[in-house]
Structures are given as structure tokens and as C-alpha cells.
Amino acid sequence: MERAKKFLLAMLAAVLCLSLAACGGDKPDAADTQADAGADVPAQPAGSGADAPAPAELESYQDESGSFSISIPSVEGGWVQGDSGNEAGILLDNSDQSFTVMVQGLPKGQGEFDSLDSVVSFYREQALAGFGEPTAEEIAVPESMTAQAESYTAEQYGTKAKALVAFLEGENGYYVYTITGLAEQYDANIGPQRDAVQNFVENAS
Numbered sequence: 451m452e453r454a455k456k457f458l459l460a461m462l463a464a465v466l467c468l469s470l471a472a473c474g475g476d477k478p479d480a481a482d483t484q485a486d487a488g489a490d491v492p493a494q495p496a497g498s499g500a501d502a503p504a505p506a507e508l509e510s511y512q513d514e515s516g517s518f519s520i521s522i523p524s525v526e527g528g529w530v531q532g533d534s535g536n537e538a539g540i541l542l543d544n545s546d547q548s549f550t551v552m553v554q555g556l557p558k559g560q561g562e563f564d565s566l567d568s569v570v571s572f573y574r575e576q577a578l579a580g581f582g583e584p585t586a587e588e589i590a591v592p593e594s595m596t597a598q599a600e601s602y603t604a605e606q607y608g609t610k611a612k613a614l615v616a617f618l619e620g621e622n623g624y625y626v627y628t629i630t631g632l633a634e635q636y637d638a639n640i641g642p643q644r645d646a647v648q649n650f651v652e653n654a655s
Contacts (some may be wrong), residue, residue, distance in 0.1 A: 508649070511540050517555050518625065521649040523642045525549065538623075549631035549639055553650075556624040566619040570598055573626065578602060578615070587614060590648040595620050597647075603633075612636040614644060620652035 509529060512519040514537040522529075527545030534541040538555035556563060563569050578584065584600035591597040599616040613630035627650065629643050630636065 508646070511542065513538050513540050513553070513555060515555070517557070517623065517653055517655070518553070518620075519651045519653065520551075520553060520627075520646070521651075522551060522646040523639075525639060544631075544635065549635040550628075551643060552628045552630075554626045556626070558623050563624060566596060566598060566617055566624060569619075569624045569626070570617050573615070573617070580604075581613070584615075587616075589614075589616050589644065591616070591618060592648060592650060592652075595650070595652070609633075612640075614640065616647055618647075618650060622652060622655045625650070625652075 507524055508521040509524050510519055510521045511529075511531065513534075517538055520540060522542075525544045529542045529551075530545065532541040532543055534552065534554065536554060538557065540551075540553045542551045543549070556569065563572070574584070581602040581604040584602055587599040587601050589597060589599040596619045597616055599614065602613045602615070604611050604613075610633040611630065612633055613628060613636075615629075616627040618625040618627060627647055629640060631639065
């Protein structure tokens with residue numbers, strides 16, 4: 451289990467480090483962010499599957515800068531809020547860190563991005579290439595925003611992890627909304643968490 455957690459954290463670190471780099475931090479070494487890729491497995495459709503949990507009460511979280519907020523279902527054991535390393539970020543883990551929701555904001559007019567496509571390309575090339583080819587996903591977002599979403603499956607040490615990465619564009623910024631976890635936790639929670647992406651709120655600047 452310890453190896454599995456380290457693998458999951460490495461997967462998260464790849465996305466997190468790229469968010470920080472995009473905001474002016476150091477880019478991670480590609481060798482430190484890659485893992486052996488497994489077969490592509492489409493994300494479980496929202497609300498489907500025998501293991502999907504019953505509807506849960508929504509909990510709201512806002513980033514430190516006050517630029518955006520999310521409202522997501524609770525998980526067994528509750529959410530533990532961590533340090534995203536960026537005031538325009540939210541990092542939430544379940545009690546044993548086997549399932550995580552992370553959102554990083556990238557303000558427009560800062561960094562190297564001039565379109566949502568440029569954000570997607572940057573993350574694919576620098577952080578996600580080691581996880582194999584993405585599977586395109588449809589995802590519901592607020593009417594005022596545009597989005598691209600894709601899922602990944604990776605395996606290492608006999609442990610499988612999955613991720614849904616949604617790239618959002620609002621009036622004031624770009625946002626990388628990542629839902630990831632060890633396969634069992636991911637499959638059990640992805641339906642309602644995926645639906646909750648449409649609760650994303652970009653606050654006025």
C-alpha cells in the first residue's frame with residue numbers, strides 16, 4: 451500500500467508541479483514525473499456502476515486568492531485540505547490519500563498561455579506524457595466556461611491509478627481540475643465528483 455501511495459503522489463506531483471511552473475516556479479524534471487503507462491480505460495460515466503456511492507452533501511472550498519470555488523460531494527472519512535503550493539489552488543485528499551481532487555488556477559495575462567489549447571498542450575507534453583495516450587471525455591461545465599477533458603490510466607508496482615483531468619477556461623483564467631486516485635477509490639467516487647465539476651465558480655476579478 452505504501453508503494454501505491456507513493457505512486458499516486460508522484461502522479462499528483464506531476465500535475466501540481468506543472469501548475470506551479472506555469473505560475474513562475476521551476477519546471478519539474480520529466481524523468482521525475484513519468485510512470486509506466488497502462489492500457490487506456492475510459493472514465494466511468496457519471497452516476498453509473500454498482501459501486502457508486504449514494505448522493506452526498508456538497509462541501510464548498512475556495513482558493514486562498516479568492517479567484518474561484520468548488521462544491522463537491524463529501525467522501526467517506528471526510529476531506530483533508532492540503533497545501534496546493536499556490537494561492538490560486540485547492541488540494542483535497544480523502545483520509546488515506548487514495549483519492550484526491552485538485553484544482554489549480556492560471557490567471558490570464560500571466561505565463562505563456564494564450565488559449566485553452568496551449569494549456570492542454572503544455573500539460574500533455576510536460577506532465578502527462580508518461581501516462582500514455584489520453585482518452586477524450588465529455589464533461590459538464592458552467593455555461594460561461596469552455597472545457598476539454600481527458601482520462602488517464604497508469605500502472606506501476608502492480609497498482610493501477612486513474613485520473614480525469616478537465617481543462618477549463620473562464621473570463622479571468624484557465625483552470626486545471628484533476629480528479630485522481632487508486633483505481634478502486636476512483637471507480638467508487640468518480641461519478642458524483644465528475645458531475646460536481648459543473649459547480650465550479652469563477653469569481654469576478
